[in-house]
Amino acid sequence: MTPDVQAGAGPVESGAIHDIGYRHYDGERRGRAAVRRAMFVESARGAYGLGRAGRTKVMPALLLAAMCLPALVGAAIAALTGADELPIAYGGYVLNLQVLVSVYLAAQAPVSVSRDLRFGVMSLYFSRPMERIDYVLAKYAALATAVLVLMALPLTILLAGALLAKMPLGEQLPDYLRAMGAAVLLALVLAGIGLVIAAVTPRRGLGVAAIIAVLLVLSGVQGAAQVIATEQGTRDAAGWTGLLSPYTLVDGVAHRFLGQDSVLGAGPPGTAGALVFAAVTALLVAGCLGLLVLRYRRVSIS
């Protein structure tokens, strides 16, 4: 290499030309509430692969599309034929597609928490002005929101289809809101169950398998128990079997307290049944939250 070439290469190699030096930050430093919100937003976006690598978007996108497809078809039929009633009801929509919801939960709950455990990110979180409870609350809210979006989007598509078909808003809105209320409850219950299971293990695959297994087994057992009880002619017992699966549990609560048509099961028997279903739902959410707090108290900062 000749000296001339070296001299020419010199300035190109020196990256310091553009270096304007270190700048200090003396702007706003927000408190725990803002930190929690940032954690929530990042985690909720992450549940759909937003802000993450391309391949993490595939699964949530496919499931969201699958959830919305029947609603789109239903809405399109209603709008094109000018029907005076939706071909699919708001009430049973989510429950009929519960397998998709279960798969989404199984796929994304580990993405939410196992990932942080596995890759050692917890130590970075804990070294910031955030308490462990903030992490738990933000993650819970984020996953519940993500699951809710999965259920709320198709319901909203149905409503849009109904309105396009000139069905009166006054008739559609109450049913839509009932279904949305049930979806909120279901999102809270499912996110709790999913996170409690996923937070046990840093291995994503194990979390996925455990969650899907638990939800499928519970649904299966509930279905079988209900059939048996119905055949035995004990309607009350058939109603009580609704407690066995999160889907029928929330369905029962929505049926008795929101007045939604019960799709699964016979619904909780009597006033006592309604109260028990409501209490179990509340306990489930509170219990999951409590377990998560306990779990994260034991996460070491190594």
Add this chain to the structure above:
Amino acid sequence: MLAVCDLTVDVAPGVVGLVGANGAGKSTLLKMLLGLLPATSGSASVLGHDVATEGPAIRQRVGYMPEHDCLPPDVSATEFVVHMAQLSGLPRAAARERTADVLRHVGLDEERYRPMGGYSTGMRQRVKLAQALAHDPQLVLLDEPTNGLDPAGRDDMLGLVRRIGTEFGISVLVTSHLLGELERVCDAVVVIDGGQLLRSSATADVTAASALLVVEVDARSGEFVDALTSAGVRAHPAGRLVEVELAGDGDYDRVRDAAAGLGVGLVRLEQRRHRMAELFLAPAGGGRDA
């Protein structure tokens, strides 16, 4: 089990090195300083905040780079550092700006938009450092920042550590199990072992106390040692090499003269720091009460 015991040390601003063998309690001490591990007894304060009661206040103004891997593979460095800056309390716009700045300072270029799963160890260490600096802390705690790096990567990282302490004006507490590394960049060095303080002193003192010249000659090293000894230099063989304890600058001349007298070639002259083990065996007398 006692991880860190009876450790009383007062660390001044600047770049301070924390040296100790693996398992000496360096990482444990850093976590205590972040207010994450409670001390069974004793107290510590960081930036004027008590670690036992004011952990969150400390963590708002302190940056921490853990020793182990802590980067999720499915996000880009930019997304990740922005998130970390926000978790330190910065608004999103400010977090974005700081992230661009900090990633530039640690020397991460185009790669910063790619998922971190494909990064080399050197790049990962840079991102770990960047997230510790993202919120412009007053103090950064760096746990083995040169871990897993090749020699060139080590030099780059140590250069960065030095710049953080000087140009950036951020106090640094950096750990390593290699004293030689820290001597190059630190104003003061604290040596701990088994959770106990061995010595705490300005870097120059440690270096002065441990001046050792390693000499490699191309032949007759045994006779070379004898020649040195007869010239009044404390020398002893160490494998193929000869270790000379430097008493003063005159010793360099005596080494040269001994080699010339024997007619052997000097292959290498290297000033070597004491190894950790030697420091532990013979801690300087005044070190314990620092």
